[in-house]
Amino acid sequence: MAEGKSIIVHCEASEGKLATIATELLGCGRKLADELGQELGAVLVGSGVGSLAKEAISFGADRVYVVDDRLLKDYQTDSYVSALEKVIKQATPQILLLGQTSIGRDLAPRLAFRLETVASMDCVQLAIDTTSKRLLMTKPVFGGNAQAIFTSESSPQIATVRAKAFSPLAPDTSRKGEVISIDAALDPSAIRAKVLKKVAEEVEGIKLEDAEIVIGGGRGIGSADGFKQLEELAKLLKGAVGASRPPCDNGWIPDPLLIGLTGKIVAPDLYIAIALSGSSQHMTGCSGAKTIIAINKDPEANIFREARFGVVGDWKKILPAFADKVKELVAG
Ligand SMILES: Cc1cc2nc3c(=O)[nH]c(=O)nc-3n(C[C@H](O)[C@H](O)[C@H](O)COP(=O)(O)OP(=O)(O)OC[C@H]3O[C@@H](n4cnc5c(N)ncnc54)[C@H](O)[C@@H]3O)c2cc1C
Known part of the structure; x- marks a missing residue:
């Protein structure tokens, strides 16, 4: 894929606000974008997620791509991969970051396949190589006994990032950014799985x-x-x-x-x-x-x-x- 000059973060939402992992990824993405002198984009995919664009900007995004569709109400692999593929092909980022969550783990390899690139999963540290300006992705290997640093030549460089690996920035509500709505033009017949029931995990006390x-x-x-x-x-x-x-x-x-x-x-x-x-x-x-x-x-x-x-x-x-x-x- 042609390589643009930006970093994009997939922002998951939970209970009407950005998930903690999204704010952590924005904090990390902001730092990397500043180092590369690039823009930081955020992607919001879901139903009724447009209202979270301001929050993403306050946590560091310069531009927010919103794919808001009732077909995206529940997480579905087919619809979410298609929506993200559309955004990434339009925005052509150098780097795409997702959370190492059940959603990010499902999306990253599928997106990498569709975009003909590779994904490094479960990263605990990210840095920019000072010479090549490529992303260096550190992840545990051999059952956690060692850590290895990976990089890739293809674009975008995709990484999933472990929760708590980075801290969010303090939100700045005076930050300004651009919001771009994208119509994913989803075909309902192409969504092969249905969510029949949701069961919330019962938690007593603090999670x-x-x-x-x-x-x-x-x-x-x-x-x-x-x-x-x-x-x-x-x-x-x-x-x-x-x-x-x-x-x-x-x-x-x-x-x-x-x-x-x-x-x-x-x-x-x-x-x-x-x-x-x-x-x-x-x-x-x-x-x-x-x-x-x-x-x-x-x-x-x-x-x-x-x-x-x-x-x-x-x-x-x-x-x-x-x-x-x-x-x-x-x-x-
Ligand atoms: C692929 C793979 C994935 C795995 N994933 C995980 C994972 O996600 N999480 C995980 O935890 N393990 C995982 N394991 C298992 C892991 O290898 C260890 O076997 C496990 O963590 C050991 O648990 P433990 O420390 O409780 O038990 P042990 O290693 O048996 O240690 C028990 C400790 O308790 C101490 N002890 C005993 N009685 C007392 C007492 N009365 N007072 C004070 N101290 C006492 C002993 O001195 C000992 O140090 C995985 C293994 C594999 C192969």
Whole structure:
């Protein structure tokens, strides 16, 4: 595809506003666009999404492409790929960024195929090569044991970006930008799948991905009752509980609370890792935490290499004392 001089970010929306991943991508896209001296575009695809254009501009976009169609009310692979393909062929960006979400993971490879380019999935860092001015995309490889930097010659360079890898800019409502409406001219007969029912995931308390404090429990917690103690501490700290693979496999905690390579990615201010060894697959999901505290009875456990603070000992003895201290501090 002919290469233009812009960066475009696919902005997902949720509950009538830009999804957090969209604001993070705009923050990252703005930085890259400034480095290249290019414009930053945002694409909004959906039904009734036009009203979010201003928000996208306030978070850094110079131009917003809006594809607003009732056929785009629910996410459907066929209709969304076609809508985005149309925008990208019209805008010819050098770089296209999408979130590493279920939607972004579905769209990126299909778009890459249609646009005869390649997509790098699950990037955790993006930079511009100072000589070639191409995008350098860093992503975990070998099950999270190493990171590799990729680039590509074809255009647009497509990358999906992991949540919390970048921070949004503070919104500036005085920013001005251009809004361009695009008619995707969708053919209803070309949409091969239908959404029959939507089931919202039930979440008690704070969502794991949004929590500023996360308590991660491992195999050493030993039972569902053990996890109840972690939940009590999480309530005190206004945080959320997650887990490594064995507690999920054993049914001590629901599968959606798995943290790691095959689970959720969290980047809280504080991650308290209790009775988990700190496998590379687990750390892939929590290494973005600002501070890690570990409790483990094995002084050689890998988690102590990752943690800023650590307590060696049996969590069953340490946790009650820790919870009492937290209660005391919370009570002021
Ligand atoms: C392809 C692939 C994908 C995977 N994806 C994931 C993933 O997304 N997330 C994930 O977590 N894992 C994942 N795994 C599994 C991963 O390799 C590890 O097996 C898993 O993370 C180990 O969990 P753990 O640390 O809880 O258990 P263990 O490694 O068994 O560690 C238990 C720890 O608890 C400590 N302990 C035991 N009792 C106590 C006590 N009373 N007090 C204090 N400490 C105690 C022990 O010293 C030990 O360090 C994946 C594996 C593969 C192959």
